Amino acid sequence: MTKPTATVSPDSPPKAVRRRRRLTFDKASFMAVFVLLPLAVFTLFELVPLVQALYYALTDWAGYSPDMNFVGLTNFAAMFSDPLFMKSLRNSVILAAVVPTITLVCSFVIAAVVTTGGPSTGRIQGLKGSGFYRVVSFFPYCVPAIVIGIIWSQIYDPQRGLLNGLLSALGFDFQGFPWLGKVDTAMPASIMVIIWGSIGFYTVLFVAAIKGIPAELYEAARMDGAGRFRSAISVTLPNMLSSLQTGYIYLGLMAIDAFIYMVALNPLGGPDYSTWTMTQNLYNTAFFKGKFGYSTAQGVALAIVTLAYAGIIALIFRLARGRDDGTDRA
């Protein structure tokens, strides 16, 4: 979502733009269709609902009747004394904190090994024959998240699931252990599924980023006596901060959402609502309880959490860059 910002290059507007032409039918019809048609679809089905949401959030609209009263910030105050909402907020914050970090560390390690883990003499190159790993681990990205959730809910099944079967075969006594049915394990087990589905995508992203780093930097590091690990930390990492930041933001937004995975793994929020997310709570409040005003207010809260998350990540990376610049010059 932030990535298009990087796409925008305000430099060099095309020359012809400045030249004034007579407004012909060709030009007029062209502009009308090319701008107004897409804009109409966007406005009607995305912009209008967004703006409406901001208003509905301030009403007590309940049910399918058109009656609604303006109640100001009452909905937002209600959230703080709503234990279910607070629980979902807590869970979403946990997801946003844990999922991106673990995923990106794994993706970074794999990408670094695949691109620069090769022999320490000669050309800087990756591990031999590692393309296969990349191809395989990227595949889950293409599989619908709901299907990933269904597959894993079967793997986690206490009786007939693969996980307990494997553990029992290895001699551990996990027969009948409900991974998704215990407060202690439901969230970690769900987080693992999301990470499992995401690592490959970010590996591919990072591989592309690392390939863009000039080989001279690695050669210089090698001359200074840096091994592969040192090169990965001191050369690779600082030179791919922007892709790391993109990864953090994307994964964080996905983890705050997490709706599909959670619906597949634990539709009712898991034991003691330990995997109940803000998105599930919002959906439930709207389409089962019919409290549309309160539900859209939760949507606003979700947007605030999302933006706050993006802001924190941007700040952290700004600090990280600043420090790097400092040491480089020192």
Next chain:
Amino acid sequence: MTTIATTAAPATIGRNRSHRSTTGDKVVAGVSHTLLSIWTITVIVPFAWTLLCSFKTTSEIFASPFGLPAQWNFDNYVKAWSDVGIGKYFFNTVVVVGCALVLVMLLGAMLAYALARFKFLGNRLIYNTMLAAMTFPVFLSIVPLFFVLSGFGLLSTKPGLILVYVAFALPFTMFFLYSFFRQLPQDVYEAAKIDGAGEWRAFFSVMLPMASPGMASVAILNFLGLWNQFLLPVVLNANPENYVLSQAMSVFQSKAGYSVDFGALFAAVVMTVLPVFIVYIVFQRKLEGSVSQGTFR
């Protein structure tokens, strides 16, 4: 997760110990290959197990997670295809995603082109509004959207779902293509104009074909995004006749809990994954290119 978490440590130690010695290289390579293989197996095994289970009867599934089916047949597939109606949902998904994809590529390219190469009042405003809209979660607008569609009488219809898909994929498509159209040389456009082409002709015959690498990349990303879309159909498409695959799978899963037809559930999963798998094998290179392009342009 645990397998991966441990990946870092041993490989790291190996590397530190070994740099500049070929034996060290071998150790590093060995350790890395081992750990990467474990990870690869972790990715493959769930799919392989699903495939195995899709041939077992429900009682066989309950008997043992590893047992082989007594009979290898396609009963579960037949059941999932006809009784559950995977075939119908598959068809619905192809129609909805196909139409939405064509529309969003067309509208997105048109808007990106107009915004990137023409100066007019509101140009920046449109661009920035779309940027802002993209940063808000879909969940924020889902309730009002439900009533907007309902107001148009488009709730639970394929055209309604298609239009919403288009609207939500439009900003991303526009941003991605914007940079492509901006980079196209002005001379070619001028030449087309001198040869007598109007604005329409210049776009469709000259500029659009020149942006085709970008179009292909966005189309792939959009296809995956729309094919996997879940929230929008679940909320906006309550008519079982119009279900798309992802929502049908979810409904089927929750039903499977009662009717206990797990064999058919596994078969349905395989049938959902198979087309994506084929597309993936065919477009693998192109797809990786799209991903890196999409983020680093």
